[in-house]
Amino acid sequence: MTSARQQVVDAIKPVLPQSWRLVPYLTSLDAISQTTVMLHATGVERFPSAPAKTYLITFEATVIDPSKDPARVWDALDDEVLEAIAALDSIDSLDWTGAEPVAISNLFGWTITFTVPYEHED
Secondary structure, eight states: OOOHHHHHHHGGGGGGGSEEEEEEOOOOOOOSSSSSEEEEEEEEEEEETTTTTTEEEEEEEEESOOOOHHHHHHHHHHHHHHHHHHHHHHHOOOEEEEEEEEEEEEEEEEEEEEEEEEOOOO
């Protein structure tokens, strides 16, 4: 059985720009050299209109730019977040709900929140 996280990684990786790095978990970001998307789960809910053992899992994908210069990074990030949202929009089973700017360890980015259905197998 493939985990929900791995299913999301497998769906997202091919639609992101090839020059971006996808990290499927939270990690320390002391130094990055390319636009990085860090993925983590934030919640699990019942999926009332689906069969038993089907859940909605909420994830956040944080798009982080390697530039540490706030004057330049936000122009790049504005384009990068829209590119990431367009990529997520191309995945039928994924429903993104919003994006917010973030600052993490002297790096800047956008966190995009989305949900995916997941069917638990015994």
